Every structure is written in structure tokens, then in C-alpha cells.
Amino acid sequence: MNHQVLTDELEAVARSAGAAIMDFYGACPRVKLKTDGSPVTAADNAAEAIILAALAKQASHIAVISEENERSHELQAPQRFFLVDPLDGTKEFLKNDEAGAFTVNIALIEHGQPVLGVVYAPALDRLFAGTVGSGATETCKGKRRSIAVRSPPAEGPVAVASCSHRDDATERWLAENDISDTISIGSSLKFCLLACGEADIYPRFGTTMEWDTAAGHAVLRAAGGHVTTPDNKPFTYGKPDFRNGPFIAASGAG
Ligand SMILES: Nc1ncnc2c1ncn2[C@@H]1O[C@H](COP(=O)(O)O)[C@@H](OP(=O)(O)O)[C@H]1O
Ligand SMILES: [Mg+2]
Secondary structure (H helix, E strand, O other), rough: OOOOHHHHHHHHHHHHEEEHHHOOOOOOOOOOOOOOOOOEEEHHHHHHHHHHHOOOOHHHOOOOEOOOOOOOOOOOOOEHHHHHHHEHHHHHHHHOOOOOEEEEEEEEEOOEEOOOOOOOEEOEEEEEEEEEEOEEEEOOEEEEEEOOOOOOOOOOOOOEEOOOOOOOHHHHHHHHOOOOOOOOOOOHHHHHHOOOOOOOOEEEOOOHHHHHHHHHHHHHHOOEEEEEOOOEEEOOOOOOHOOOOOOOEEEEEE
């Protein structure tokens, strides 16, 4: 299937998953703690079931690595696979505040790089989609527009950073790079703010898994940005246990 057609189909899947999440939003769903200490709720599981059923129907020949399906994490990464985080920013979801910074994430990886992805923030009704080579879009309140990264403003770049998982290494990096303007926001929306020209750089030194970053990374690539390791090496997917190392996401082409 053509990548752009697949992206369009995944937008609809992400919307269905987001609608299922919103059924639980504000309703204090029961929280379980996973072995890594991170929370999971019935909303994560409901969204994942919708996405996995849709992928099994539309692209059954492609392997799926999904956050809440722990058996999938034991797979040896093939050359082509989906990465799914049905509810990224679970801590923000549970806060139930006006920021609404939680997302549904679906990405396709080919040869270690994300080639397409969708990120949907149902509480904000912002849906980002990117197909590398064809561009990126944001659909908000029924209106779709093309998006692209911006050149950093003359007064200096604006950074984005995690809200719930800030760490000393990130603070040091921001200080060393003289970046004082930082937006704290949960979930993969950080990549999307770079992709749509609302921010310029996203340094991440704390823990993330590949499903946390793949879809946002795809949207950012499609919008003209890039992600590298802090020492400027390629940031690839299909790593052991699907665990990421530190990275810098930026608006410039790399
Ligand atoms: N100590 C930790 N152990 C495991 N995962 C962590 C973690 N700290 C952060 N994460 C990951 O960071 C994601 C949230 O990123 P952010 O802080 O940018 O919102 C979480 O996604 P989930 O909410 O899907 O579990 C989780 O996968
Ligand atoms: Mg996540």
C-alpha cells in the first residue's frame, strides 16, 4: 500500500482510538502500575484494542510492536514494523487538566527510520500526520492545513521538554545551550510543536521507549525536521528492547 494512503487510513484509526480514550477521560479510571513504575489504565487498553484490530485488518502482513502488548516487545525487529503507543502521556491523562497533553501514536518503521506517523491529541482535537517525502498536516476542529518547521526566532530558539519527567541532564543541556524559553508539555505533542513551527528544539535525556517517539518523529521528519543522538549520530529504531537513548529533536533538516 502507498505510504500516503496508509497515513490517511491511520488518521481514522487514531481518531477512533482517541474517541475511546475520551470515554474514560475525567472518569477516574482504575490505574495499574507496570513493572517500570509507569501507569496504565482501561483507556490505554481500549485504545490499543481498536488500533490492533484495525492494523490486523488493513496491514496484517506487517508486525506490530505496541506498548501494552508486552509479548510484542520480545520480537526481533523486522525491516518493516508498526510502533504503537495507544495513550502516550498517561500521567497527563490522569491529571485531567486543561492542558490535555496526551496522544494516540501510530508509526511505520522501515529500515530503522520512521517513514509515516499519526499523532492525535483527542482532548485538544489536534491530529498531526506525516508521510516522509509527501509532507505533514495538522487537522484541528475539522480544518486541515499543511505544516512545516520554522527557522528559530532571532531572540533565540524555544525548547520543549517533558512535563512529568524532567531530569538534570536536560536542564544542564538547556543551560549550556543558553536556552531559557521552554514549554513544558506531556507526550509526543513535543515533536508536533516543532513540526508545526510553534517551537524549535526538544532535548531528551531521560527514559523513553521507541513507541513514545516514532510517530512524532515521523511527523517531524515529514515537516522538515530531524532527530539525532546528542553527538549527532542517526537516531534509529529496532534497538534492543525497543528502548531509546538520549536524543535531540530539532526543526532544521539534518
Ligand atoms: N522512568 C520511566 N520508565 C519508563 N518509561 C518512562 C519513564 N519516564 C518516562 N517514560 C516514558 O515517557 C513517556 C512520557 O513522556 P513525557 O514525559 O514526554 O510525557 C511515557 O509514556 P506513557 O505515558 O505512554 O507511559 C513513558 O513511556
Ligand atoms: Mg508513551
